[in-house]
Amino acid sequence: MPNARIYxxxxxxxxxxxxxxxxWMLEFEQAEPKRPDPLTGxxxxxxxxxxxxxxFPTLEAATAYAAREGIAFHVxxxxxxxxxxxxxxxxFK
Structure with a gap:
């Protein structure tokens, strides 16, 4: 189950x-850490x-979307x- 934050x-x-x-924005949290590419860095x-x-236009719309899609979230x-x-x-004081 993906985790997300709503802010x-x-x-x-x-x-x-x-x-x-x-x-209001829904942004997914990282599932794995980032690592440097050996060629470009x-x-x-x-x-x-x-x-x-x-x-989303409102907080209620964002939380309703996350609940409907089964996304664990925190606000x-x-x-x-x-x-x-x-x-x-x-x-000039």
Whole structure:
């Protein structure tokens, strides 16, 4: 039985936008460790489920899919958003 984690995508640190942060992702956990390829040195494994990421509009939809497909899962709660309220005048204090 495959294991998966369900989490909400965090905000991209490289931009101020919050696009796609309301979507929930189902991501499979690694079944076998990655090992370096002797020719190229790149890390890889024979587990192709490591490449699969499924997106859902709600947490309920993601958990319903995992339950219907017989996937063992755990939900990683989204971190609380911290608002840093700052006025322009604070730059000159």
């Amino acid at each position: 909400q995508r965090p905000k991209n640190a490289m931009s101020s936008g919050r696009a796609n942060t309301d979507r 790149w890390a890889g494994s024979g587990d192709v489920r490591d490449q699969v990421k499924l997106g 990683v709660p989204a971190p609380a958003r911290k608002l840093k309220l700052q006025a322009y005048a604070d730059n």
